[in-house]
Amino acid sequence: MPLGDVSGGQARSSISFAQWTGDPSVRQGGEDGTGKYVDFISHRKLSEHWAWWRVQEVLHGFYDVTADIRTIRSSYLRVFSILVFTDRLKYIEHFTEHGVNDERLPLLQRPASWPESRKLDAVFGDFLKHQWKFCPLQLSAGALTGQRLDPRHILPIQARTVLRKSNAISEVVRVTFHSDCVDQGLPTTMVLKAYTDTSMAPQLYKAEVNAFTKIYNSAPNPTTPKPQYIVEFYGNFIQSNKHYLLLEFASEGNLDMYFESTSPPKSPWGMFQFWESMFKLIGGLVLIHNLGGRGELAASSFLGTHQDIKPDNILVNSKGTPDEYSLTLKIADFGASDFWRVSDGDPDALGIDKKGDQVYSAPECIANYEALRRIINRVGPEVDIWSLGCVFSEAAVWAVCGHKGRERYRESRLQETKRIDSIRGTGFDGCFHDGIEPLNAVTCIHEHIRRSRQAWDTITPKITQLISESMLLDSMGPRKTARELLLLSGRLLQTARDEAFGASHTPVPQLLVLDQPALPPIPPPPDTSKITIEEVQRYRSDMKRRRPPNEHVATACESLQRQIRGRDHVFLIDDSTSMKTKYRNDVVNTFIALSYVAKRIDGDGIDLFFTSEPSRRYHSRHTSKLTEELQLHYQSASNSRATMEASVSEVIDYIVKKLPSSFSKSLTGLPGISHWLAGRPKITLFVFTDGLWGCPAAISRVENQIERLRNELQGRGLSRVWVAIQFIRFGDEGIEYLRHLDNFDPSWDIVDSKSHKDHVLDMFIGSIDEEVDNKDDYTYEGTSARDSSPNSASGA
Structure with a gap:
C-alpha cells in the first residue's frame, strides 16, 4: 500500500482499512482475465464496513475535505475505499467535482477534465492499480452486452467445474459466483462458455450472441415471458482474447447423458411424460425458425436455423418432481446457427449451411466431394427438422430397447455407412442417411420398434411413423415445418392416450433389451395388409438405390x-x-x-x-x-x-x-x-x-x-x-x-x-x-382403412 503525504492519524486509517481487507472472513476470491486467483472485496462487504460513524471518523482526519457522508455512502463508496486504501483520500473532491463516481468504475484512463498535475497523475496511477480489488464484475440482468473487459477485471468465481472442452475451440464450465456479486433474479450457478480459439472465436461467439438476441427480440411485447425450451442467456463479454457467454446451467446435463444414466419408462404414464417432454423441443424450433411475422409495420422478417440439433445440445432439467420422465428440455449451443432476412420480394430466401454436427445433419448438408466443399451451400429451416427426427429416432430406440439398444443402433449405422464409398471417412460415418435418403438401419429399427414395443406402449410406434412420414424425408418428400409438427404431435399424443387408457392394463413386463448385434432380427414373413403410400415410397427408394426392395410390395x-x-x-x-x-x-x-x-x-x-x-x-x-x-x-x-x-x-x-x-x-x-x-x-x-x-x-x-x-x-x-x-x-x-x-x-x-x-x-x-x-372405403382419416389385397383387373 503506497503512503502519501498524510498525517499519522490518516495513515493509521489506511493501515487499519488495509488490514480489514486482508481478513479471511472479509476478502473473497475470484479470477482475473488470465485465470489467476485474486482477492476482492464486494460492494456488500464495503457497505457493511463503512457505517456512518466509521466514514465520519475517517473524514475527521481530513480538515480540508468537504465530502458529504451521505453522498459517499450512496454513490462514492468504492471511490472512497480505494482512496483510503492508497492513502489518497484528500483528493476525493477531484472525483466528486468531475462526477467520477462508482458507476464509472473501473476507470481505464485518466479523466480528460482533470487538470494537468504530476501529483494528480500519481494519485490516478495508484487508483488504477488498486481499483480492481474493489470492482469485481457485478452480474445483473441486461448489463453484460458484449463489453470488452480489462484483463485485470476480476470475475467473482467462487467455484468452477469443467464440463466440456471442444478441441481447443471452446470450453464449457459450470461456475458458481459469489452471491454478493449477483443481482436478485439471476442464479449464482451458471454456465460460462468461453470460445478460446483466436481464429474461430469471434465468428462462433457472434453467431451465438446474434441467435439469442434475435430470439429474445422477437417477442411481440415487453411483457412476453422468456422463450421456453431455449437455454436462458444472461449476457456476454470479451476478456484477454476470450469470448464468453453466460448461460443457464442444466442440473442433469444433456440428453445424451440422460439416456446413459436413466432406464426407459416402465409404464404408459412414464412413456407419455417422456414423449410429452420431447415434443416441447418442437416449440423451441418454432421460435428459432420464425422470428416475427411480416405485417403492416415491417416489410421483412428473419428466419433462422440452429443447424446443430443433437442430444449433446439438448439440456435436461427435472421439474422438481420425483418423476424422472417429466423433464424440461432446452435447446443450446447456437454456434452453428444462421439467421437471414426474408421479404415480400424474396419470400423463399435461404440461409448459409454452417456445417454443424455431421452425424445428425440432413442429406442436403453433406459435403463428401471436393466440389461440394468449395461452394456455399444454401439451406432452410427443414435441416433442423431432419436433425430433430434423428434425435427422436434415437429416443424411440432408447424408450423401447434401452441404452444398449441405442448403442447398437449407432453401430448399425456406422457399419452401413462404412459400405458407402461416398460417405466412408468423410466425417459423416454413422449418420442417418446415405447422402440422399434414410439408411436401411433407420427403416429397420423403426420396424423393430413397432414389433417389439410393450403392449401398453401406444405412443412410441406412432412416433416412428411421424419420423418416417414427416421428418426423415429426402428432398423429393418435403418435411413438415416446425409449426405443422407441433400440431401433429399434439394430435398424436391425444390419440395414443385414448388408445392406452381406454383399454385394461396388465402388469408391465420387463422391457426388451437387444442382445444381438444385428438390428433388427429377421423380419417376419410378409402379410397381405394394404400397401401404403409410405411403403411405395420406400420401394421407389430401394429401386433407385439398387437395394433389395420389400418382397411383398x-x-x-x-x-x-x-x-x-x-x-x-x-x-x-x-x-x-x-x-x-x-x-x-x-x-x-x-x-x-x-x-x-x-x-x-x-x-x-x-x-x-x-x-x-x-x-x-x-x-x-x-x-x-x-x-x-x-x-x-x-x-x-x-x-x-x-x-x-x-x-x-x-x-x-x-x-x-x-x-x-x-x-x-x-x-x-x-x-x-x-x-x-x-x-x-x-x-x-x-x-x-x-x-x-x-x-x-x-x-x-x-x-x-x-x-x-x-x-x-x-x-x-x-x-x-x-x-x-x-x-x-x-x-x-x-x-x-x-x-x-x-x-x-x-x-x-x-x-x-x-x-x-x-x-x-x-x-x-x-x-x-x-x-x-364397391369396397367400403369411406373410412374417416382418423381411423385405419380396411386392409385389402390386389384384385384382378379383368377387362383392363
Whole structure:
C-alpha cells in the first residue's frame, strides 16, 4: 500500500482499512482475465464496513475535505475505499467535482477534465492499480452486452467445474459466483462458455450472441415471458482474447447423458411424460425458425436455423418432481446457427449451411466431394427438422430397447455407412442417411420398434411413423415445418392416450433389451395388409438405390403392372387454398408414390394438370420434373383457380381427343389400323381433391362432365373400363360429395373414390374392377382403412 503525504492519524486509517481487507472472513476470491486467483472485496462487504460513524471518523482526519457522508455512502463508496486504501483520500473532491463516481468504475484512463498535475497523475496511477480489488464484475440482468473487459477485471468465481472442452475451440464450465456479486433474479450457478480459439472465436461467439438476441427480440411485447425450451442467456463479454457467454446451467446435463444414466419408462404414464417432454423441443424450433411475422409495420422478417440439433445440445432439467420422465428440455449451443432476412420480394430466401454436427445433419448438408466443399451451400429451416427426427429416432430406440439398444443402433449405422464409398471417412460415418435418403438401419429399427414395443406402449410406434412420414424425408418428400409438427404431435399424443387408457392394463413386463448385434432380427414373413403410400415410397427408394426392395410390395406392384400394362395415366391436382394449407405434404408424397408406379405402367410419360390453370398440360417421362412443378404450385401464394367443373371439363376434352373414334374401331381388320389403335391406350384419370368445391350444386356440374365422358365412350362403342376416373380424397370434409360421384351411375360405373391412406393398388384398379370399386372405403382419416389385397383387373 503506497503512503502519501498524510498525517499519522490518516495513515493509521489506511493501515487499519488495509488490514480489514486482508481478513479471511472479509476478502473473497475470484479470477482475473488470465485465470489467476485474486482477492476482492464486494460492494456488500464495503457497505457493511463503512457505517456512518466509521466514514465520519475517517473524514475527521481530513480538515480540508468537504465530502458529504451521505453522498459517499450512496454513490462514492468504492471511490472512497480505494482512496483510503492508497492513502489518497484528500483528493476525493477531484472525483466528486468531475462526477467520477462508482458507476464509472473501473476507470481505464485518466479523466480528460482533470487538470494537468504530476501529483494528480500519481494519485490516478495508484487508483488504477488498486481499483480492481474493489470492482469485481457485478452480474445483473441486461448489463453484460458484449463489453470488452480489462484483463485485470476480476470475475467473482467462487467455484468452477469443467464440463466440456471442444478441441481447443471452446470450453464449457459450470461456475458458481459469489452471491454478493449477483443481482436478485439471476442464479449464482451458471454456465460460462468461453470460445478460446483466436481464429474461430469471434465468428462462433457472434453467431451465438446474434441467435439469442434475435430470439429474445422477437417477442411481440415487453411483457412476453422468456422463450421456453431455449437455454436462458444472461449476457456476454470479451476478456484477454476470450469470448464468453453466460448461460443457464442444466442440473442433469444433456440428453445424451440422460439416456446413459436413466432406464426407459416402465409404464404408459412414464412413456407419455417422456414423449410429452420431447415434443416441447418442437416449440423451441418454432421460435428459432420464425422470428416475427411480416405485417403492416415491417416489410421483412428473419428466419433462422440452429443447424446443430443433437442430444449433446439438448439440456435436461427435472421439474422438481420425483418423476424422472417429466423433464424440461432446452435447446443450446447456437454456434452453428444462421439467421437471414426474408421479404415480400424474396419470400423463399435461404440461409448459409454452417456445417454443424455431421452425424445428425440432413442429406442436403453433406459435403463428401471436393466440389461440394468449395461452394456455399444454401439451406432452410427443414435441416433442423431432419436433425430433430434423428434425435427422436434415437429416443424411440432408447424408450423401447434401452441404452444398449441405442448403442447398437449407432453401430448399425456406422457399419452401413462404412459400405458407402461416398460417405466412408468423410466425417459423416454413422449418420442417418446415405447422402440422399434414410439408411436401411433407420427403416429397420423403426420396424423393430413397432414389433417389439410393450403392449401398453401406444405412443412410441406412432412416433416412428411421424419420423418416417414427416421428418426423415429426402428432398423429393418435403418435411413438415416446425409449426405443422407441433400440431401433429399434439394430435398424436391425444390419440395414443385414448388408445392406452381406454383399454385394461396388465402388469408391465420387463422391457426388451437387444442382445444381438444385428438390428433388427429377421423380419417376419410378409402379410397381405394394404400397401401404403409410405411403403411405395420406400420401394421407389430401394429401386433407385439398387437395394433389395420389400418382397411383398415388389411382387404386388409387378403384378399390377402386368394387369394394366400400357394404360395412360393423367393427374388433375386440386391446388385450391384448402388443399395447399392443409394437405401440401400429403399431396406431394401421394403424387410421388402414384406417379412412380404409373410411370412403370405408362411407357410414354404422364400428364399433369392443375385446377388453377386447367388449360395447361405438363407432360414428362421423368416424374421428378412433374413433382417439382407440383411443389412450385403448392408453395405459390396465389389463390387463383378455376372451378372444379371447368377443370374436369378441360381434362375430359383432352381425354376425348385421345379416344379412338367409332369409325376407326370398325376398321380394325384393315392393315395398319390395329397398330394405330394400339397408340390409343386406355386411360386412368386421378383427381386429387378434398371435395370442397364451393356448394352442393358444384357436385352436379362435375357429375354432368363425367356423364359427358360416359356418353362419349358409349357412342364410340368403347368398353366401360376404357377410361377410369379415380378420386383421391384428402381429409373428411368432402367425403359425402365424393361418395355421391362414386355412385351416380351404378349401371355403367367409371368413377371410384379412395382416401390417400387406402391401399395403393386399389387406387389403380378402382372402377375397373367392381369388387374393388364397391369396397367400403369411406373410412374417416382418423381411423385405419380396411386392409385389402390386389384384385384382378379383368377387362383392363
